[in-house]
Amino acid sequence: MLEVADLNSFYGGAHILHGVSLDVGQGEVVALLGRNGAGKSTTMKSIMGLVRPRSGTVTFEGQAIAGRPAYRIARLGLGYVPEDRRIFTDLTVLENLEVGCRAARGTQRAWTSERLFELFPNLAERRSARAGAMSGGEQQMLTIARTLMGNPKLVLLDEPSEGISPLIVEQMAFAIRQLKAEGIAILLSEQNLHFAMLIADRVQVIEGGRIQFHGTAEELSNQPKLREELLAL
């Protein structure tokens, strides 16, 4: 469904991604694991068109998308949930959802704000609240909900568990499984191996801008040395 091949990206003057390749299949959840600064966010941004890759290809459902503007990539059915959330703090919860709203494609069951409020009950109570006044966990739910309003076929989730309390992380994991059950493919970036193991079908480990490992979560957990080296766990 999504195929990234030999991606090289720069940020400012720094060469961040050194030939990253990965793929996500239909309805699959793939975790991109790595520490801070390993290149996870840059990979996500390069796929989404927010960082223009210097070389390499990104193919989504057979279409080459590298170098296209972000809005056209989004319209093909790629959703992006940024690490720093980037909610529109001046807007209400409902207005945030409105910005993300795009018509559903084909046979997909369209997301509505009501369906999303079922998925994230915390948001329902606060639908008219200013998004900036919400807690970190609620904001994280809102970014995911906002992206789902675009009815994406694949969601790029950049560190959804970062900086939020374990209880919310638990809800988040539950929600992500729901999405998987809906048939939405997910590329998830994480530092947290345990969280990733709960939900991912496959994992890829990135370090120093290069993919250093790919396989199943079990394979990774059976290699404590590698884990220690790559993730400091």
Add this chain to the structure above:
Amino acid sequence: MGFFVAQLLTGMANAGALFLVASGLSIIFGVTRVVNFAHGSFYMLGAYIAYTLMSHLPGAIGFWSAIVLTGIAVGLIGLLVEIVVLKPIYRAPELYQLVATFGVILVIQDAVRYVWGPEDLIGPRAPGFGGVVSIFGQSVPTYDLVLIALSLVVLAALWALFNKTRIGVLIRAATQDREMVGALGVNQTLLFSAVFFLGSFLAGIGGAAQLPKGGADLTMDLNIITAVFVVVVIGGMGSIFGAFMASVLISELQVFGVQLLPQSTLVLMFVVMAIILVVRPQGLFGRPDAAVYQGNSAMVPKPLKPLGLAGKLVGAAILAFLAFIPFYGDNFLVFLFSDIIIFCLFAASLHFILGIGGMASFGHAAYYGGGAYVAALLVQYLQTPMELAIVLAPLGAGFLALIIGWFCVRLSGVYFAMLTLAFAQVVWSVVVQWTSLTGGTDGILNIWPSDWASDPSVFYYVVLVVGAGGIIALRAMAHTPFGYALRGTRDSSLRAEAIGIHVRRVQLLAFAFAGAMAGLAGALFVFAKGSIFPTELAISRSFDALIMVFFGGVQSLGGPIAGASVFTLLQDWLSDFTYWQLLLGVAIIAVVILSPRGITGLLETTGRIGDRFRTATGSNAEVAGKEAR
């Protein structure tokens, strides 16, 4: 009581057009980050187009539909400007976009002059609202009430648009984070165009609505843009409600100010603005980070190097060439080159704070004209000799810059630019309104050089020596520790502060020094022309300086020299044509689009290709090196 209410209503009515233009500017800035200097021109276009439409469409229905049609027409013109002029340069630094909008101002000026002629037009009366009503015994024009109602309707409509419609929500979201809006599938290109249409539409309606009250003339564009900046700065960039409140505040201040201090209404407005900005730098309803100038990392200037032998030879050759002008040229050529040298100094002084210090002053004419007036007043009232006047003028201008700069360096980016422009207007209005001292718009005449320098050729050498000396001083200053500290504050004020540099003090002293050097240029100008008028302090003169700097290229110390020379020659050459402003405007837009780094950037193109090749191979080597590790 009656009088008070009547005055209040007049102020509210005056606020209407101001609010419409200011809200349009604010909306455009919020989403596109472009400060559209040509917004006053859209307002002027609105008045003229409405004049034509109203004279063809009869009756009340005709009148009101003319206003709406004008809004649509101006909106479409705004859209055209956005697509043709701004779309190609959205990725360039914000300041380049500003210069492009200066070009648009010039083009629209001459286009309006061509279509409607140079005479002021008197607007038709609004059908059914031509009379007056009596309120507490005072007669108030009915149309004033209409204007008040109109601005309230527009405020309500904008509120509804932004809160109840999808496009409005998208605009608000994009104002906060336009990249994220793009990542959610919204086409930014279309959104930008829509916003430009909306903003221009509002300006057009503003121009049309005030036509019955104020008529149409060719000074409307620059007159309103100053007031609009004051409104936007006071209200807070990007806040519609702030624009409304500030429009009312400013208009009331003017109406009541006339009663209290008839001679200093403009000054009063700016004093209020200065107080508000010192207390609340982001404006009454603004967000602190709304107007931060974001530098473009792709445009980092190269490190400064002391002039090499080749550079010194070129400099010497230019000086030798200039020194020979009186020998093979007639007086016309001598005057032309004297102008060029003076403008070079003026432009170089602006470049010092803009290029090296990263502070875009939009009111640099205040110090140029200020120096000129200091010299002229010294001669007029104290019979000061020319030599002493040329020494004292920069001191006076520098002192003025020190006072104004004290307020301005508290702000940065667009707010800084607008505040400098507003203060320049204070200086201008003081000079215009204090007729007993300055002669007002009649200016000060008969300020001639000392006897020994009265011959044009001799005075030319005075200009050459003082002008070149000033430019060399500015250049040398860039290479001193102080000049480096100034560049440091531009590159990273965070880092500068973290290594003990007093950022504001460095900026303030640089601002004062640049002001003094502009004042020196102004002093030369007075003695070269023998007279001085307030036009030398006006916005258009400040714009000239900005255009010269950007024309030449901000990145290079030679830029302002090249820019001023080309600009002055171009202006001299184009002034033979009736519509020279239009040609100049087109030339400015062309330079900005084709070569965002100005003339010196264009000259460096060959060198740059070499650079690119070198860095390309260099980074390959680096990659290879890393791989090997």
Add this chain to the structure above:
Amino acid sequence: MSFLVVEGLSLSFGGVRAVDDVSFTLAKGELLALIGPNGAGKSTCFNMLYGVSRPDSGSVKLDGNELVGLKPRQIWRLGVGRTFQITATFTSMTVCENVQMALLSHANRTFGIFRRAHDAYRDQAMDLLDIIGMRGQADRPTNVLAYGDLKRLELAIALANEPKLLLMDEPTAGMAQPERRSLMKLTADLVRDRGTSVLFTEHDMDVVFEHSHRLLVLNRGRVLAEGSVAEVRADPKVREIYLGGGSTYASMETNHA
């Protein structure tokens, strides 16, 4: 003897207590790591120590001098150097000029107008570049440097005022593994040779465990734990919130799997 004494530091943003009653001390020649998950208040703490934001309450004393209320440039003059998480250098200057600028400022000569800056303090700047191993790049423009080199340059700039205290905000973020090691080794050497005290935040646990003398763990604005590397590693609270202890996730698995 404690060189830096932080007491009861608190700061709220819009009702949220970003930093809540944080106290700690730092001795001369000590390397103290400030760790904690994102949003724990590390950066806010740093900004308060360096005069960027002003705490609602609390005090920061450096060698007896109160730092709260001072501006960054005044704190710098008291002998505190700083490196930034996202590098802040003078991009239009050469590598050497960046260091020269700091030396000029240290000598109180930023308002000098009677000589050129280009060759002022060049030798001293070169010596500092030697320490970080960048003499060879002295005349390159800063904006073409690799990210790791920028981070090292920041360290050289911070050393220009012979600091008694170095504040380093994620000094190795964005660097490759071997570069991280060498930069922290360099820092540790400075601490040993010059008696400089260092407070740094860091995500990379290898770096933290290898080089710091003591650890301070923040969570939700509060000090969660403090002590030696071994003590903090063994602390179950720390394992849970930061080092990926797994108890929470184990319970999740039973809930949802």
